[in-house]
Amino acid sequence: MNQASPSTVLPDAAPAPRPSACPGLLRIVAARDGGICRIKLPGGELNAAQAEAIAEASARHAAGVIELTNRANLQVRGVRGGEAAALSAALVAAGLGPDGVAPDAAAGSDAMAKRAAPASNALRAAAADDVRNVMISPAAGRDPFALFDTRPLCAELLTLLQGEARFAALSPKFALLVDGGERLARLDHPHDVWLAASQVRDGVRFVFGLAGCPPAVALSQNSTQARRVDGTGALAAVSPSQVPALVRALLHTFLDLAAADATRMRHLLAAHSVDAVLQRAQTYVDFPLSRDASLASWHRATPADAARRLGAHAQRTTETCHVGGQPPLGRLDAATLHALAALARQQGNGTLHVTPWQSVLLTDIAAHAVPVVLTALNTLGLACDATQAITRLIACAGSPGCAKSLADTKADALRLAARLPENVEVHLSGCPRSCAAAHCAPYTLLAVSPGTYDLYRRDDGHPDFGQCVARQLTIEQAADLLDHLARSP
Structure with a gap:
């Protein structure tokens, strides 16, 4: 061909x-x-x-x-x-x-x-x-549950994206996900192209889909239902060595077919069928890209666990751990970043891994040094335990940093943290653009004026933030209602 x-x-x-x-x-x-x-x-x-x-x-x-x-x-x-x-x-x-x-x-x-x-x-x-938009797990290459070390693939795809002049026409928001099967993985951020490692009889292949997320198994032990946020679901699978060629074909196909004002893969799929996209991509590669019907119900076998970004967890190498902490609302000052760099040098491999949960992971920590690292992170103000309310809150820059924001969302989030019910996750957004969250949060407080918010609950039947359940709430009223909702069946 x-x-x-x-x-x-x-x-x-x-x-x-x-x-x-x-x-x-x-x-x-x-x-x-x-x-x-x-x-x-x-x-x-x-x-x-x-x-x-x-x-x-x-x-x-x-x-x-x-x-x-x-x-x-x-x-x-x-x-x-x-x-x-x-x-x-x-x-x-x-x-x-x-x-x-x-x-x-x-x-x-x-x-x-x-x-x-x-x-x-x-x-x-x-x-x-x-165009440097390739997401992998922050524990790639170290997570003991991983099926494939995605770090070399990530490097190869970044070289591809930067090396072909035509890809300059891609939107800065156009993004790729390469999932190696890790437990520490973010699977609820829609990507224009996603690839997920899957174990087959003769090794590992990468299942891929468009404009969404890998279908995933619920973490709850009482549920094995696969859930997909949006997008095409699994379309076909390729060998690891074919991944760069596949991505190249899909990017050129997007640029071939997308209208001038189309910036994301979902825009292309609104105008062209999935089969038409695959047929066009087929002209760029010499391996088959037809839709594989046997993958229609494919889902990721290993549940992902976002809590593994916090605290200490064993790595693939014996007697080593990665240790994570989350700065309040994803912000550091210069002195704290300096201190984190020094800690990574002293106790780890001299590397920091930023995570898509707005936290930091230090890798290759000797098991005996874990208590020292956790104490240091806590001293620097980072939360290292998922029970801490601040790890379940995200907020945009708010009115001090953004002219479009109707409220000081970060200050309000800190007030909410003091009263946040257990296991409740909330996103505070100063305007409908939702800059702080690429995913659909379980609850969103959308500012309508300083200190006042409408509360939305995630609902697959409603777009954007979900269903509006209350309007014009103060932070205190929102905390009370969230507590009621958390206790309700």
Whole structure:
């Protein structure tokens, strides 16, 4: 079978990057509290020297506030006027930029934000930064339940995304999930393309689907029902060695078929059938991509457990653990990030892993050192136990940081934490955009004015936040109602 090349499909194989309001390493976006610089971490991984560079740059050029994002990245808030280029250059010099980008490429970031210019080195660098959206488990390669170490695949896909000029046309929100079967895995974030390891008689194959999440088994011991958040479900399976070619084919297919204003795979599927997408992708590969009917009811065999991001859990290597803690509402200051880097050097392998739950994982901790690491994390203000209410709350930047927010959601979340019922998870959003949550939370408090919220409960029969169960609640009233709902059948 002859494989199609992008040039035979689209004569202009290197279009200009899509305009975007998303922050990036080289594109500082203005907010109420200053500029925002988003740092995309390969596989969520950050070495100690890079963590120290971020801490120092954030203190020198911004407000010293670092946020952990729900895509396992970091962002620096409060970038001061006139400091954007210096901040970007410092981060690129620390090896935090896309492949092959030199520090001088960041020097154009201020000018780039002020004018629409033709393709340039700075624009190409920004485009390469935008497409670095591959999520894997923060415990990849170490989780004893994993079927496959996804770290090499993640690196190969990141190289692919940055290496083909045509992919600059993808939206900065276009994202891939590569699931190795770990217990520590985030499976409720919809991705444009997802791949999940599955054990078969002759080894491991990767099942894939579009515009959603891998169908997963409920964690409850009383339920084995598979649940899919949305999307196509499992379509077919390929060998691990075929994954990069498959992803390349699907990305080119998206760019071939998607309308100019379509940014996500779900938009493409609204206009083209799944079979049409697979038929088009087939022209790019020499292995079969037809839909596999035997996978119609496929689901991930191992339940995922988000609580394993907190505290200490055994790794695949004997007598080693990963140890995790969650900063309140996903925010660190520069001093805390410095201290985490030092702790990773002293007790672990010198690496921090940012998780999609806005927490931090230290890996390769000797079992005898676990109590020391847990004490250090607690001293730094990180929660290490799932029973702590703050681990079950997420909140957007709120009105101090965002002009669109109608309430100070972070301050209100801290007030709610003092009264949050056991096992209840709540998302506070200052506006309907839901920047803090890529998933549909069990409960959402949507701000309608300072200190006042409408309460929504997740309901598969209702879109967006779910069903509105009460309006115009204070935080105290919301806490009382959540307690009532938690106790109700």
